[in-house]
Amino acid sequence: MIEFDNVGLHYGTGPEILRNLNFKIDPGSFHFLTGPSGAGKTSLLRLLLLSLRPTSGKLTMFDKDVAGLDKEAMMAMRQHIGIVFQEFRLLEHLTTFENVALPLAVRGEPEASYRSNVQELLDWVGLGHQINARPELLSGGEKQRAAIARAVIAKPELLLADEPTGNVDPELAERLLHLFVELNRMGTTIILATHELHLLDQFRFPRLQLQDGEVSIHD
Template identity: 55%
Template sequence: MATIVQFENVGLRYGSGTETLSDISFSLQSGAFYFLTGASGAGKTSLLRLMYLAQRPSRGIIRLFGEDAVVLPRDRLPGFRRRIGVVFQDFRLVPHLSAWDNIALPLHVAGMPVAEINEAVREMLAWVGLADRAEARPATLSGGEQQRVAIARAVIARPELLVADEPTGNVDPEMADRLIHLFGSLGKLGTTVVVATHDLHLLTRLPQAQMMRLDRGRLHDPTGLLRFPTAAA
């Protein structure tokens, strides 16, 4: 399998304080599913921000899709970001757009024909259980409904890399299982999926998933499924 994401001795520091992330090294493979776990404040959101190019590291090398993302020119960033789907903790829906139009947005940006967009959005709304809320705007949706719209928007374009920050935090356990299996099905289409969660129950839902655990800004490998290079390597 191709390597989609590679970190080499990455560190992240905000301002002049201590490092939020230290000596992070790992590789993520095409079509694989990874859970990113760790206590609150361990650095999960910061690590995801580095993956979807919202933050540059203080040191180290990050390669995405085979290219050095740290030195990527600004004019190439939009094209790279279109290859990445992101589910944010705070949803970040466009407030004046309906659920339908929020979900359709990545496909419009990609230039997909309207007929194909309509079919894809209709299918996605049904999958996340919001077929009857297509015309609702975010302010009229519950937190769980907004989360499902945000997830549908992130996955509809079948990104090469999907990163999700606590994507099941606002939905009931049944919907959480459904969404995790939706993420898992993307892997069969070649998408690399990284889900940050503190919900240990979810870790049992996809036996094929691998686990990355952050502890105070450093990665640990409790399962042995991921091999993180050492400085000597």
């Protein structure tokens, strides 16, 4: 699904942030992405989100070299990818339903075609009772569950998460991680960046460890 072949990245004329990245991500797998602050976790996720291109080497995603993608092809590939951020990024003026439905609404899909799917997904993440609430009325954990629902409503094959548990308490963080595990069991490939190593011990997924710009894999 994803192959890094000697990938490197630098911003502008700055130093290389990532270098010699060589690894593969198989469909249906779950990887944690770890490393100290500033190691490049967000930058690596931005490569996978197609918001940055490698400055050297070759990144293949969904069987295509990302360097050769035009805007249309990039947008098409982007539809297979969901993202969850640490800071939720919900739109304050929209209800939970509208936030979660947004990826479908912006594609022009009629509400009648997704209403029951959104309702079902919100029930599944435990937010059915907050369907008409605006984000200001949601707890941190509820906001992140809404953000996860928004990231998966369009059934992405690849789900990226950047410190998704960074803004919730440890008990909730664990519950959120179980939600990602469930999504993975249903077939979604997941890469989840975190520096909260204590949370990961109970999960036996491989870790992509970033250190000094290079990645090593720990099974």
